[in-house]
Amino acid sequence: MQDLEPIFLSLKLSFICAFVLFILCLYPAFYCARNDFFAKKFIISVVSLPLVLPPTVLGFYLLVFLSPNNFLGEFLAKYDIKLVFNFQALVIASLIYSLPFMFNPLYTAFKALPNNLFDRAKLLEKSIPNIIFRLSLPLIFPSLISAFIMTFAHTMGEFGVVMMIGGSITGETKVASIAVYEALENIDYTRAHEISIIMLLISFAFLLPLQYIKNK
Template identity: 70%
Template sequence: MHDLTPIILSLKLSFITTLILFFICLYPAFYLSRNDFFGKKVLLSVLSLPLVLPPTVLGFYLLVCFSPNNFLGKFLAQFDIKLVFNFKALLIASIIYSLPFMFNPIYSAFSNLPDNLFHRAKLLQKTKANLIFRLCIPLIKPSIISACVMSFAHTMGEFGVVMMIGGSVEGETKVASIAVFEALENLELSKANEISLILLALSFAILFILQFVKQK
């Protein structure tokens, strides 16, 4: 049995990313589903951009943005904040790159709720928080679970973004996908196979869970 630190690191990154994305996306998805305004389509396109943007491109621009040689990187360095080649850099990159996988299903679910539901809630003078958490979330629970599962799976399998912004620092940024790549480069086939089999089993488990979610 080889070192499973990359697997544990990937699971940690995926869990934290999914948790943060859920709370980041919930209210914007609700607001955008219930309101029309100038520029909404542009905003929705920006939020979905990581779906079509090559991960290395996003990773490159994040690396440039947070580099100590640029304005933002220099500014953050004054507060002893470094957002390249560490776990925090991976987390920020993963949140940005996996955002559509959380946002889009929740946005679609909110959009498909009947308007009379919100009219009744308005008549009952429900607060926004009460409306979202007590009324809407129970109705769109399968979509939320699906969004969380897909965000988790997408983060687990990501390679390009995390390689660009995080590199391969042992125990810090060397996630499972990078460990497989490096094992193949070093012709450590048994190690690559072991990590790949674990990722395969996790991927199957995720898809298996989704089948139950879809039936509800």
């Protein structure tokens, strides 16, 4: 078995992405689900955009905006912040590309909770953190686990976005999907099989429990 670093890098990226997205999406998903406001449909449409946008398009525009040749990239470069062709670039791209896989299930789960639950909480003058963490999350726990697993699995399978914004730097941006692509380019089918089989087993190991959670 050859170097497994691309697989470990994919796992690291997927865990970070799923965890950070959970933190970032929790309150916005709750707020959007429990409130009606003017920009709500616009926000949900923007969040869901990566579901239909080709990953190479998203990767291209991220590369353009974060490149040192662009205003934003040039501004960041003044502070020695580089967000292209490194692991940080992969994290940013993955957070955007996998956003709907975390936000949408949380939004749907929060929206499905009965209104009288929140009416009682308001009467008891419960704070928003109390309502979210002590009241809502235990009730939507299966949806939360499902969102985490789907976000993780989706990030594991990324190719176009990470290739555009991260390239292929060993130990830094060469994730499993890119390693498989390069193995095929070099007609190294043994290497491609090794990585693909391990990725298949990992993905199955994460997706199988999801079926049992859904049936609860």
